[in-house]
Amino acid sequence: MTAVIDVGNVHKRYGGTVAVDDVSFTVDEAEIFGILGPNGAGKTTTVECIEGLRTPDRGRIRVLGLDPRTDAAELHQQLGVQLQESELPERIEVGEALELYSSFYRTPADWVELMRTLGLDSKRHTQYRKLSGGQKQRLSVALALVGRPRIAVLDELTTGLDPQARREVWALIEGIRDRGVTIVLVTHLMEEAERLCDRVAVLDLGRVVAIDSPSALAAGAGVEQRIRFRPSIPLDDRLLTSLPEVTGVTHRGGVVLVTGTGDVVNAVTSVLARNGIVAGQLRVEQASLEDAFVALTGHGAASGEIRGEL
Amino acid sequence: MSAIAETLSAAAPRSALRRLTITEAKLFVRERYGIIWGVGFPLVLLIIFGNIPAFQQPSKDLGGLTYLDAYVPILIAFVVAILAVNAMPAILAGYRERGVLRRMATTPVGPSRVLAAQLIVNLVLAVGTVILILGVAWLAFGVGLPRQAAGFAVAAIFTLAALLALGLLVAAVAPSGRGANAIGALLFFPMMFFAGLWLPRAAMPAVLRHVSDFTPLGAAVQALQDSAGGGWPHPLHLAVMAGYALVFGVAAARLFRWE
Numbered sequence A: 001m002t003a004v005i006d007v008g009n010v011h012k013r014y015g016g017t018v019a020v021d022d023v024s025f026t027v028d029e030a031e032i033f034g035i036l037g038p039n040g041a042g043k044t045t046t047v048e049c050i051e052g053l054r055t056p057d058r059g060r061i062r063v064l065g066l067d068p069r070t071d072a073a074e075l076h077q078q079l080g081v082q083l084q085e086s087e088l089p090e091r092i093e094v095g096e097a098l099e100l101y102s103s104f105y106r107t108p109a110d111w112v113e114l115m116r117t118l119g120l121d122s123k124r125h126t127q128y129r130k131l132s133g134g135q136k137q138r139l140s141v142a143l144a145l146v147g148r149p150r151i152a153v154l155d156e157l158t159t160g161l162d163p164q165a166r167r168e169v170w171a172l173i174e175g176i177r178d179r180g181v182t183i184v185l186v187t188h189l190m191e192e193a194e195r196l197c198d199r200v201a202v203l204d205l206g207r208v209v210a211i212d213s214p215s216a217l218a219a220g221a222g223v224e225q226r227i228r229f230r231p232s233i234p235l236d237d238r239l240l241t242s243l244p245e246v247t248g249v250t251h252r253g254g255v256v257l258v259t260g261t262g263d264v265v266n267a268v269t270s271v272l273a274r275n276g277i278v279a280g281q282l283r284v285e286q287a288s289l290e291d292a293f294v295a296l297t298g299h300g301a302a303s304g305e306i307r308g309e310l
Numbered sequence B: 001m002s003a004i005a006e007t008l009s010a011a012a013p014r015s016a017l018r019r020l021t022i023t024e025a026k027l028f029v030r031e032r033y034g035i036i037w038g039v040g041f042p043l044v045l046l047i048i049f050g051n052i053p054a055f056q057q058p059s060k061d062l063g064g065l066t067y068l069d070a071y072v073p074i075l076i077a078f079v080v081a082i083l084a085v086n087a088m089p090a091i092l093a094g095y096r097e098r099g100v101l102r103r104m105a106t107t108p109v110g111p112s113r114v115l116a117a118q119l120i121v122n123l124v125l126a127v128g129t130v131i132l133i134l135g136v137a138w139l140a141f142g143v144g145l146p147r148q149a150a151g152f153a154v155a156a157i158f159t160l161a162a163l164l165a166l167g168l169l170v171a172a173v174a175p176s177g178r179g180a181n182a183i184g185a186l187l188f189f190p191m192m193f194f195a196g197l198w199l200p201r202a203a204m205p206a207v208l209r210h211v212s213d214f215t216p217l218g219a220a221v222q223a224l225q226d227s228a229g230g231g232w233p234h235p236l237h238l239a240v241m242a243g244y245a246l247v248f249g250v251a252a253a254r255l256f257r258w259e
Helices: A043-051 A072-078 A094-102 A111-117 A133-145 A163-178 A190-196 A214-220 A237-241 A264-274 A289-297 A305-309 B003-009 B014-031 B033-050 B067-097 B100-104 B112-141 B149-173 B177-195 B206-213 B216-228 B235-255
Strands: A003-014 A017-028 A032-036 A058-063 A079-082 A151-155 A182-187 A199-204 A207-212 A225-231 A246-252 A255-260 A279-285
Touching: A003 A043, A003 A182, A017 A032, A017 A043, A017 A182, A017 A207, A032 A043, A032 A163, A032 A190, A043 A058, A043 A151, A043 A182, A072 A079, A079 A133, A094 A111, A094 A133, A094 B014, A111 A133, A133 A151, A133 A163, A163 A182, A163 A190, A182 A190, A190 A289, A199 A214, A199 A289, A207 A214, A207 A289, A214 A289, A225 A264, A237 A246, A237 A264, A246 A264, A255 A264, A264 A279, B014 B033, B014 B067, B014 B112, B033 B067, B033 B112, B067 B100, B067 B112, B067 B149, B067 B177, B067 B216, B100 B112, B112 B149, B149 B177, B149 B216, B149 B235, B177 B206, B177 B216, B206 B216, B206 B235, B216 B235
Parallel strands: A032 A182, A032 A199, A079 A151, A151 A182
Antiparallel strands: A003 A017, A003 A058, A199 A207, A225 A255, A225 A279, A246 A255
């Protein structure tokens, strides 16, 4: 894997506020890389430095081997951007916007084809102000892709979308990655990061607190997993408590609740199988990225905003 | 580098600028404001004035000019003021407010091209409307075409330069599209007063006319009037307009922000 984005020890402050504090990470070709964190964590500032919209106070940034400040025009040929809270002129039509933006690039995509792919065909002559939130977002994604970029940076892609529209956009992003485009996805939605990202950088108060795959983050956070089942025959607790992965066993009516860490699910189910016990109504609650986030930052969910979005 | 310097220096992908200018022109027409108040309204005023018989009689108050003669340059000032100081800044400040310019900053073309496209659209529309007004006044109402055509062109160019610079300054300082509208309106009425919209300069008391000489549109109207009558614009009036173009232009270049 070759790194297409290389961010090293980047600092950025606005007046007295430190927005980005010694952030480093690399993004590999054709992966979906998530930048996750609550509002104010420094996510947007970080990607704006990558996009060349802001200059870091210190640190090194290379995108496709280019310096975003000095090689901005060349970088922007190869980097597609979807900005948070950026709109188009109210009265521009969908087709006009795509045609206009495609004229900016050396080797643009076929914008009619792109419009069709994104399901905006029937909106070709609709003005921007008359589009729904989901349609605006899809147009914004289309404009980020119309230059046939090697990297797409998408900031708060699905904010303000209903669950149905959100899932449509997610499917779309996966399709784009399958075409070999590297994607940097800025989000504060755990579900989005879990569903889409190959790797995630968790940012908190301007610092990177962890970088890993969503499942590894969840597993590595040492968060307990819960297994709930109704055993077919009465169960001797010692069968389970003797397992190193198990941290607790409790009974509630006929239901057994086992808590544990690591690969506790496998350990428990194989013990049950060896003893001929059928686990009825089996339910496993595994640690999610959200649990990992709380464990890593010590506040995540308490900020309310993250839970509110889930 | 300042925003406006970039506009002038960056190497333009020509097809992008052409497509951008076409798009901005379409949006300008759809927006309607500039077309109604910058083109339609001055033409309607011309037609109304042209149909008042008294406006066709030479007037002693105006030193032998007819009121219609006096109003043609005033209406030209009206056109330029609406397009340059009201319509254009409202669009540009609105673009900044809504992140349109910021989005452009992430493309190879950059936001300066939007500024260039807006200047081209307003310039072309202003020149076209001025020609239309001169043509209608001449063909329909017998107002003679400017007798010193070169002088008239020079006066018109200085007028456009001063007012477009002022418009860019308004776009630079206005926080929003609405804010730019408010500032534009606030500037429009005093400027048009000194241009003579309510009382032509020739009929103004001497003190008022002296003040008017040093306002952008007072100088503009007199320079246009002088060359329409066959003379060259007075250097004072050209200097006043050049001064405003320079001061407003430099201030706009320093203050303009893309976001």
